[in-house]
Amino acid sequence: MKEIVSLTALQLAHAIRNRDLSIPEVTQAALERAQKDKHNCFITLTPEQALHRAEGLQQRIKEAESPLYGVPTALKDNICTRGIRTTCASKILGDFAPPYSASVVELLANAGTVSIGKTNMDEFAMGSTSETSFYGPVINPWDSTCSPGGSSGGSAAAVASEIVSFALGSDTGGSVRQPASHCGLTGIKPTYGTVSRYGLIAYASSLDQIGPLCKDAADCAAVLDTIQMYDRHDSTSIQDNYGNLLNNLTGDVRSLRIGIPSEFFDVGLDETIRNAVLAVAEVLRSRGASVKEFSFTMLSSAIPAYYMIACAEASSNLARYDGVKYGLRSKEYTDLNDMYCKTRTHGFGSEVKRRILLGTFALSAGYYDAYYKKALQAKAMTQAAFQQAFQSFDLLLTPVSPSTAPKLGSSLNDPLKMYLSDMYTAVVNLAGLPAMSMPCGFDSTDLPIGAQLIAPHKGEGIALNAAHAFQLETDFHKRRCPI
């Protein structure tokens, strides 16, 4: 059992193709671990469907083409799965079972993966610690007193505790990269528009992207090859040539120009994290990359711009939760308006309410120009700043988070502190660029540290190849949490 759960997704699929392992066997192993899970990774498990599917896939194994065929996985619970409860970790979605599946779910199914369930998260993806869930907080497998990060904390914890070898999360301001960093995983937010958002329950539509959390860069490449595709159901989907990321992983970073934006390493960054991330540069330099520091002046406006835009969009997106078409409807009300108010008041948690109110403020008459419009201007300036940076560099190297995994409960009463922890990641979402997080060290209490690689538009391959090069030289990504 220990050997099965320690494998990466690609190793597992290889063993399945070689008939060393069977799909029902690996699925059963995943389900057994999920059922004993102590980290509250899952909101819903689907053992019957998973085992039935595993049997069917095993019978058709000769038709297997995908490098992920037969591999168990888990899906963040804001990704619609037809007929299977999808809650966004919120009371207001009650027992909502979508009548359709997200495009990424269909793509993973076509590739022969087996979903074993829906993972826990911050409510409506609003949070950085996976503590705002209606179903209770997720616990970091590395330290049971710590949060796994968020909002894709359940997906991160499920991979880190070796229940599944990869999982899908979503990233609006860092919600794949930051929990990947806090849980010792490799995770990637793809270029905006390259992974369909059809079936991803919206938080902030101009920023949301689905991305994988995996054990290494090669697995990330394989998953992205599977889920990156033009989708006519998503009006922001980009037409492009997809599917070559895994094949192009060579580890060759000669002549790669890496930029280190000095503002990301300023006051407030933990010294151990600074040293670990800068050490990544040295490893890549030893493999032929060049490294140079430069100034990126738009970091200080990233959090105000991100939160104004994200909350404004959230206030609009979450207006649909009114008790009419799906989800919770309050039992007692006097009229239609009262039904809306009571449903939303009883159905949403406090962080969601806070962000809806903040977003409503940003869009209100009298404040729109000073806040929302200004935030959109900051977004434009951030995009321009990145474009300028990528004239001189092929990749940017930064920390993922100013600290390692926080203690459970330490952020809940200080929303601004929680928001500021997203600084290094949210700036990337404003520009719609791809960025990934990979393990690069551990702090004095053995909590993982992540380094962020930011690539230019549609430059996932550059980031993945650099991460692959780093992972050929180091073994931080191979360390497993004590279970």
Next chain:
Amino acid sequence: MYISKEILAQLSRLSKLELSEQEQQKLTDELQTVINYMQKLSLLPEEDTNPADHAVTPCNVFREDRVICSQNRSELLLCAPATNGETFTVPKTVD
């Protein structure tokens, strides 16, 4: 920018949220702290920068004008808290 009780009351009306006295006090303080921080946006240079709605320039998507079934009615109604078998039902809206 001072977040008064009246402003919070207006925001909660617009958001269709009811806040208890305790929540009002807590949220007033929290929103004030956050909005004070958002003032950093006013420090940006007064350039003639076009606001960026999108990270990627949107491109209009066309398709053939064909009638296609989008969703099954009965499946959609299964999700709803109250229906009459044909439509969603809600409290009376017009006298």
